[in-house]
Amino acid sequence: MDRHQCGALHLRTHRLQLVLAALDGADGLARLKSAVAAEPRLTLDVLREQDYFSGQTKQFRKTIGFLAGVVTIIMGLGAVFAALNSMYAAVAARGKESPPCVLSASAGRGGGGR
Numbered sequence: 001m002d003r004h005q006c007g008a009l010h011l012r013t014h015r016l017q018l019v020l021a022a023l024d025g026a027d028g029l030a031r032l033k034s035a036v037a038a039e040p041r042l043t044l045d046v047l048r049e050q051d052y053f054s055g056q057t058k059q060f061r062k063t064i065g066f067l068a069g070v071v072t073i074i075m076g077l078g079a080v081f082a083a084l085n086s087m088y089a090a091v092a093a094r095g096k097e098s099p100p101c102v103l104s105a106s107a108g109r110g111g112g113g114r
Contacts, residue, residue: 020049 023029033046047055 018052019044 021032023032029046029048036042036044036046
């Protein structure tokens with residue numbers, strides 16, 4: 001299917017949105033950029049496919065990164081409060097125990113006397 005058939009199919013006969021080209025060699029992109037720049041009738045941006053899609057998803061990635069940071073902070077605060085609550089509960093439970101036994105000064109010294 002050529003450009004005219006594809007344009008007629010999508011009701012776009014005058015403009016192209018995207019052209020995907022397979023380039024020859026490592027310097028193919030540089031040669032294509034220079035050829036497009038030399039032709040004043042063309043108003044094109046020459047990009048690698050990865051750069052094109054990276055630009056398309058840039059705002060989405062920023063939004064997801066921001067939301068991930070907010071969720072991380074909220075979960076971190078929740079973990080701190082959970083730890084504080086556990087420590088408070090442990091100390092409160094120890095406060096209800098009977099007081100420790102007080103030993104006399106001679107206890108455990110082995111004199112055997114009373």
